[in-house]
Amino acid sequence: MEVKVMKNILGENDALAAENRRLFREKKICVVNLMGSPGSGKTTLLEKTLSKLAGKINVAVIEGDLFTARDAERIERHNIPVIQINTAGGCHLDAAMVKRAAESLNLDEIQLLIVENVGNLVCPAEFDIGENFKAVVLSITEGDDKPLKYPLIFKESAVVLLNKIDLLPYTNFNLENARADLQALHPQIEIIETSCTSGAGIDAWADWLIGRVN
Amino acid sequence: MEVKVMKNILGENDALAAENRRLFREKKICVVNLMGSPGSGKTTLLEKTLSKLAGKINVAVIEGDLFTARDAERIERHNIPVIQINTAGGCHLDAAMVKRAAESLNLDEIQLLIVENVGNLVCPAEFDIGENFKAVVLSITEGDDKPLKYPLIFKESAVVLLNKIDLLPYTNFNLENARADLQALHPQIEIIETSCTSGAGIDAWADWLIGRVN
Numbered sequence: 001m002e003v004k005v006m007k008n009i010l011g012e013n014d015a016l017a018a019e020n021r022r023l024f025r026e027k028k029i030c031v032v033n034l035m036g037s038p039g040s041g042k043t044t045l046l047e048k049t050l051s052k053l054a055g056k057i058n059v060a061v062i063e064g065d066l067f068t069a070r071d072a073e074r075i076e077r078h079n080i081p082v083i084q085i086n087t088a089g090g091c092h093l094d095a096a097m098v099k100r101a102a103e104s105l106n107l108d109e110i111q112l113l114i115v116e117n118v119g120n121l122v123c124p125a126e127f128d129i130g131e132n133f134k135a136v137v138l139s140i141t142e143g144d145d146k147p148l149k150y151p152l153i154f155k156e157s158a159v160v161l162l163n164k165i166d167l168l169p170y171t172n173f174n175l176e177n178a179r180a181d182l183q184a185l186h187p188q189i190e191i192i193e194t195s196c197t198s199g200a201g202i203d204a205w206a207d208w209l210i211g212r213v214n
Numbered sequence: 215m216e217v218k219v220m221k222n223i224l225g226e227n228d229a230l231a232a233e234n235r236r237l238f239r240e241k242k243i244c245v246v247n248l249m250g251s252p253g254s255g256k257t258t259l260l261e262k263t264l265s266k267l268a269g270k271i272n273v274a275v276i277e278g279d280l281f282t283a284r285d286a287e288r289i290e291r292h293n294i295p296v297i298q299i300n301t302a303g304g305c306h307l308d309a310a311m312v313k314r315a316a317e318s319l320n321l322d323e324i325q326l327l328i329v330e331n332v333g334n335l336v337c338p339a340e341f342d343i344g345e346n347f348k349a350v351v352l353s354i355t356e357g358d359d360k361p362l363k364y365p366l367i368f369k370e371s372a373v374v375l376l377n378k379i380d381l382l383p384y385t386n387f388n389l390e391n392a393r394a395d396l397q398a399l400h401p402q403i404e405i406i407e408t409s410c411t412s413g414a415g416i417d418a419w420a421d422w423l424i425g426r427v428n
Contacts, residue, residue: 039356091336122305141355142253
């Protein structure tokens with residue numbers, strides 16, 4: 001019974017996601033669904049990315065969070081449109097939430113919409129929100145076993161950001177193993193090593209996004 | 215409608231959790247539900263804990279994971295009974311899964327049952343599995359904003375393990391802020407700083423567990 005209910009919810013979500021996708025295509029907006037564990041560094045990475053994209057493309061952000069508006073406040077300082085969605089305990093964003101949030105944005109002035117999902121390596125991957133691309137942030141402090149343990153999110157994502165790469169010397173994370181596992185799961189996945197402390201990889205990630213917009 | 219369905223599932227879960235709790239009490243088993251983000255260090259911490267508890271109390275472990283049996287294989291090396299639950303993509307353990315797993319254990323020979331939940335800071339906190347205590351592992355690499363961003367799991371947990379404390383000098387994690395936020399959310403919460411690299415806090419955590427068993 002539980003499975004049946006889940007399927008119904010997902011079917012309903014897929015229909016709304018298709019509506020979102022049609023609207024975003026019509027408005028020529030590239031939408032990225034940014035996912036990752038709590039504390040993988042999504043918001044800090046997003047802030048660094050916004051600094052790189054400033055003056056190059058018009059960006060807006062939708063922030064997903066359980067309760068607080070802390071992340072949206074951080075993004076707002078970059079002088080770009082930002083909408084906070086509070087899921088009130090819900091573990092992922094869905095297409096209906098993104099649809100409502102998008103109604104508050106001036107879609108004619110946006111080229112790139114980055115949706116930062118709720119911190120969670122499981123549920124967000126199951127819910128299409130109408131994005132063009134999924135991106136997943138994996139902090140190397142989380143361990144190199146995560147791709148095989150949480151395969152769906154890595155199979156679904158066009159790009160994985162191996163973040164906090166500056167902490168590599170202090171962990172037992174094996175980069176070669178992680179790369180091999182990622183490539184076995186999803187041969188087309190793009191792998192970018194990033195650090196918001198050293199700045200490594202932020203240009204490559206910003207260029208990847210600009211490439212998707214153009 | 216979604217909320218209604220969720221309530222039905224939770225009601226059913228609560229009834230099964232109560233059954234589990236009755237059984238565990240009858241068998242005089244203390245059950246700890248160990249939760250935390252992917253990569254917070256739950257399994258490594260569990261391994262270190264088992265080494266400390268060896269010869270002192272009889273422990274068994276239930277491992278929750280989406281697909282792999284990697285964690286159970288690591289626990290098995292410590293020569294204690296371990297059961298792997300694969301949720302096949304499900305984002306949390308529920309009482310029915312734990313009930314089935316417990317049927318494969320010899321409950322007359324166990325004093326402490328540690329259930330390592332699926333890596334997720336959201337959903338596992340919502341599902342009672344019949345445990346006596348919830349414990350949450352927060353790696354300091356995840357950032358000091360996590361208690362306020364994911365309040366439920368910290369409100370529900372009797373103890374929080376601030377893990378990977380050896381990496382503190384390389385992060386901007388503010389221990390004072392985290393402690394203040396945790397105490398504001400849940401004044402009775404026990405806070406133990408741990409590191410599996412330096413060994414810090416493992417004795418305190420093992421003693422906490424032994425105290426709960428006795």
